[in-house]
Amino acid sequence: MVTHSQLVIFDWDGTLMDSIGRIVSAMRATAQHLRLSVPTEQAVKDIIGLSLEPAIELLFGRLPTAQHQQFLARYRDEYVDLNTTPTPLFDDAIEVIEQLRQRQYGVAVATGKARRGLDRVWLETQVGHLFDGSRCADESKGKPDPQMLHELMTELGYLPQQTVMVGDSVHDIKMAKAAGVRAIGVDFGVHDAQRLKAAGADHVISRLSELPNIIGASYA
Incomplete structure (x- = not known):
């Protein structure tokens, strides 16, 4: 102790x-990839700090289970591997x-x-x-x-x-x-x-x- x-x-x-720039661009790119309505930059900023699942629901509503899982996987790929915004x-x-x-x-x-x-x-x-x-x-x-x-x-x-x-x-x-x-x-x-x-x-x-x-x- x-x-x-x-x-x-x-x-x-x-x-x-x-890391805000990467979070915003990764979230918006994920929405675009899954053909969801792309949130504004400020809307994404407003959910930063929350855990990912409630953040997704605030931005996109309650997604069907399969689409929700696709979103989680794609967002992690975007943030970790695909997005080149410096952090x-x-x-x-x-x-x-x-x-x-x-x-x-x-x-x-x-x-x-x-x-x-x-x-x-x-x-x-x-x-x-x-x-x-x-x-x-x-x-x-x-x-x-x-x-x-x-x-x-x-x-x-x-x-x-x-x-x-x-x-x-x-x-x-x-x-x-x-x-x-x-x-x-x-x-x-x-x-x-x-x-x-x-x-x-x-x-x-x-x-x-x-x-x-x-x-x-x-x-x-």
Whole structure:
């Protein structure tokens, strides 16, 4: 069990990794391939952070079982193999995580990705060792349900008042509020500062490099 005084839990897509463009283009290409109505870019952005199956239902309604399975398979092929949109970590992501660890904060991830997807990007980026724990959408209830945060706090030994959630979507902020933890939004992902604040964000930042000082001040 980790025994640091504070825990910082990050969303992944749009918060630590600049993967929004690939998600949007892969989702739209999948719809086109299956001859479904192609959603707008903003409509796809609005479901980022949710687990894949409820996201599909929000965008396309309840698909017949066979078509739903085709969609899942094709989307994974599009995202992993067919789509060439780059998905780099944001420039200051590793530096900020290392800074938090140097300050003896616990660091974790709560993501709408499936475990297979998170493990794959951790292998590609070689950053998995920087995190004390993680929860994925296929291991717990999806956002904005607070279960992922409750499980991480229990596993790593933190109370809600010791914990902060950092994310780019209203789903992250609502999850944080439901779990009783502080919520910090980042406005360079899917949702802007106005929507993040309306969802209940305690702070909104424009660069990850602002995060350590805000967290330090929050717990001072």
